[in-house]
Amino acid sequence: MTVQSRETSLFGDREVALVDLLDRLLAGGVVLTGDLTISLAGVDLVRVSLRALITSITPAEPTVPLAVPAERVESERVESERVESERVESGRVRDG
Amino acid sequence: MITYLYAVGRDLSEIPDVGSGGVGGGALRLVGEAGLQAIVSDVEREAFEDLDEHREDLAWLATVARAHHGVVEAAGREHAIAPLALATVYLDDDRVRAVLREGHEAFTAVLDRITDRDEWGVKAFMRPSSASGSGSGPERPTSGAAYLRARRTALREGDAAVTEAERVADEIDAALADLAVAARRHAPQDRSLTGRSERMVLNGAYLVDRSAADDLRALVGRLAEDRRLDLELTGPWVPYSFAGGAT
Numbered sequence: 189m190t191v192q193s194r195e196t197s198l199f200g201d202r203e204v205a206l207v208d209l210l211d212r213l214l215a216g217g218v219v220l221t222g223d224l225t226i227s228l229a230g231v232d233l234v235r236v237s238l239r240a241l242i243t244s245i246t247p248a249e250p251t252v253p254l255a256v257p258a259e260r261v262e263s264e265r266v267e268s269e270r271v272e273s274e275r276v277e278s279g280r281v282r283d284g
Numbered sequence: 285m286i287t288y289l290y291a292v293g294r295d296l297s298e299i300p301d302v303g304s305g306g307v308g309g310g311a312l313r314l315v316g317e318a319g320l321q322a323i324v325s326d327v328e329r330e331a332f333e334d335l336d337e338h339r340e341d342l343a344w345l346a347t348v349a350r351a352h353h354g355v356v357e358a359a360g361r362e363h364a365i366a367p368l369a370l371a372t373v374y375l376d377d378d379r380v381r382a383v384l385r386e387g388h389e390a391f392t393a394v395l396d397r398i399t400d401r402d403e404w405g406v407k408a409f410m411r412p413s414s415a416s417g418s419g420s421g422p423e424r425p426t427s428g429a430a431y432l433r434a435r436r437t438a439l440r441e442g443d444a445a446v447t448e449a450e451r452v453a454d455e456i457d458a459a460l461a462d463l464a465v466a467a468r469r470h471a472p473q474d475r476s477l478t479g480r481s482e483r484m485v486l487n488g489a490y491l492v493d494r495s496a497a498d499d500l501r502a503l504v505g506r507l508a509e510d511r512r513l514d515l516e517l518t519g520p521w522v523p524y525s526f527a528g529g530a531t
Contacts, residue, residue, distance in 0.1 A: 204353065206346055207477045208405060208518055211470045211487065213349050216524035217369035218292070218394060220383060224332050224373055234474045236342050 207233065285326040287315075287374045290355045291522075292384065292391050293365040296321040300358035307351040315377050317384040320391055323359055324380060332373050345370075360522035364399040366391055367524050394527050400494050401465060402520030406504060407473075408456055408486035408513040410449045446483065452512050453486035463503055464490035468525050485513065489525035 214231055288307050299312045306312050306325030315322045331338075338344040349370060356367045374380050384391070425431035461467035472484040492500050497520065508515040 204518075206349065207473055209349050209353055210345065211473070212403075212489070212521065212524035213352060213370040215470060216489075216526070216528060217367045217372075218387075218391070218527045219369045220289075220372055220387065222289075222372045223375045223379055224286070224329075231339050231345070233477055236340050236345065 286329045287324045288327040289372045290323045291365040291367045302358045315380045317381040320384045366394040366527045398523040403523040404490050404519035406488045407516040409482040449485045466491040491526045
């Protein structure tokens with residue numbers, strides 16, 4: 189069987205994937221109107237991570253696990269057409 | 285300084301024990317009103333004043349999200365709490381008290397819904413394609429036209445495989461939703477975020493009675509056995525996805 193299970197609730201759970209956490213924190217929780225009007229709802233994580241990738245010369249938090257792993261991008265084949273457009277943004281050129 | 289609101293409970297008497305404090309390292313406090321307690325800490329006003337600057341800043345989002353989650357997790361271990369959306373801030377504690385008064389009914393409803401229940405996440409990924417492997421295909425294309433024909437076929441098969449995977453994902457979601465008290469689907473995460481090359485076709489959240497946690501694990505195991513999709517189970521989470529008013 190191929191279930192991967194990750195406990196989130198154990199003590200010291202730094203292992204929670206940031207993307208799973210942001211799914212919940214940006215689209216969940218009790219939504220109240222705070223005094224400083226702030227809306228993080230609808231933040232596009234893909235755009236955020238791309239921007240982080242492009243602008244991170246000196247990342248404030250070096251272990252943010254959202255960056256695109258380059259090898260992964262290279263190993264995609266099945267859907268190369270659609271992937272192509274994503275790849276352009278990370279400045280990579282495929283061999284074909 | 286302004287007041288950052290993490291979560292609201294109704295049987296909190298102690299400040300959650302988080303070594304690193306709250307967002308920005310601030311000391312946690314409880315603010316009580318109308319039978320509810322809010323977990324808060326002071327944060328720098330400047331850091332939250334112009335959030336447009338921050339909303340696309342991953343390092344900032346990550347830092348605030350981790351700190352927020354640390355507090356919510358610590359408090360949620362022992363108590364039912366309604367977590368707030370990220371970055372909910374008030375000018376002072378009096379404003380928080382007013383919110384607890386005005387939102388009493390809504391908070392009570394959320395707390396009723398999530399008491400003795402946990403959120404679990406189940407993600408499903410397409411399995412690495414074996415049928416349309418590129419290396420050992422039938423014959424190598426001999427011309428540009430043949431290549432394009434083969435490409436088109438491969439793409440069409442790819443689309444069909446995605447459609448089928450999404451259908452299986454719907455089945456899995458329905459089976460999990462049957463066991464759950466409530467279910468919700470988040471948008472599938474992009475490959476650039478998961479770091480996996482396989483497409484995610486389900487990013488579900490399920491609110492499950494604590495007494496049914498083992499049943500959920502068993503069900504996920506059974507659903508994974510047919511090997512049509514790879515499943516990933518996360519949890520238990522404090523029920524973030526089920527604390528919104530309109531869920």
